[in-house]
Amino acid sequence: MTAQDWIWCAYIGAFGCCIGSFLNVVIYRLPREKSLVRPGSACPGCGKAIRFYDNIPLISWLVLGAKCRHCKTRISARYFIVELLTGSVLLGAYLAYFHTDVRPGMQVEGGWFVYLVHVVLLAAFIAGSGIDLELWIIPLSICWLVTAVGFVASAVGGYIIAPTLIEEGSLLPIASARTGALALGGAAGMVISLILLRTGLLKRSYEVPEGAEDQPRPVDEVANPDQGATPFGDEPDYNHRLEAFREMLFLTPIVGGAVIAHAIVTSSELMGAWWADCMAQPALSGFLGSLFGYLVGCAVVWATRIFGTLAFGKEAMGLGDVHLMGAAGAVVGPMMVVIAFFIAPFFGLGWALFQMFFKKIRQIPYGPFLSLAVFTVMILHDWILNRFAFLFLQ
16 A cells, blocks of 8 residues: 555544544433533533543543543443444445455445445444443434435435446445335335324334333433443333234335335336336436335344244344344345345354353344444455345346
């Protein structure tokens, strides 16, 4: 690498650590419904504002010896770990994309745009994983942010990078005429399902019984970031199979809409030709490709959740995981998000065994392992595609 490349690496690594510093704020404040902007950072022990020279990523934690300058309250190692992890991940992705042959498709004019989209996903998933590890929840706002970025990026990507290069390198999701119809019909069905929920014709699954929302929950009692919550507090006694059935009812219009839209588009040559002309527009094919990736990401987790709940009579996986993989699918596309879902158990197996034998807990927060799997398929995209793409060929 040239001297300029080394400068870029140093900048990206340092910038990633700064993003990690902000992610620490997100991890602590977002699930506690506090502003991410005000007030400024302060010591939880003495309440004194943290000066800028005590808030330098990585360095300040080491210089202060992991203690507050004033009251000597211990500063969690999580802050250092998140900053270092974020800087390392962003720098690692940059090197893999632009200075190796791991993903040669990225090394095109405009490839930086895809990298920035991936930076948003990676940073958001690091924050979501940190929250999931501590409190066993994944804030939906994090997933919605990544989903929105995926939709917009895929819609405008064809005007920044040549559409042929996007398709050849699988840089962003692009829908074919058939998958575009499935995505559009599924989205129409989702609107119907949401309207039915709003009107009360469909009931939400796992609704908190009236009055129970006023009861304290274990997650709210966690004040120390070194202490984690567990999902085993006093919870309402649900009929889990009934709740799974309610979710199946919610999904029925979505599946039905996708099937109907696909049937309409393929019903005649004239209709098919008109739709193919529409899908030739980069904005539409990109947006619907991202939307289809979102629906597939949600579907693969939701199906596992429903079938697992029906089989074992207890809630299997969380809805946060559904939204997380939907967001991933909006960015990496339907094929990669499915592969990531099946890779994730291999990452979670070791942690699950440790929890089972040493902490006697049979459940684990799954978001971090889904996130790690998504990062893996982003980096090894071409290697995976060359070996397993035949499984997805129509």
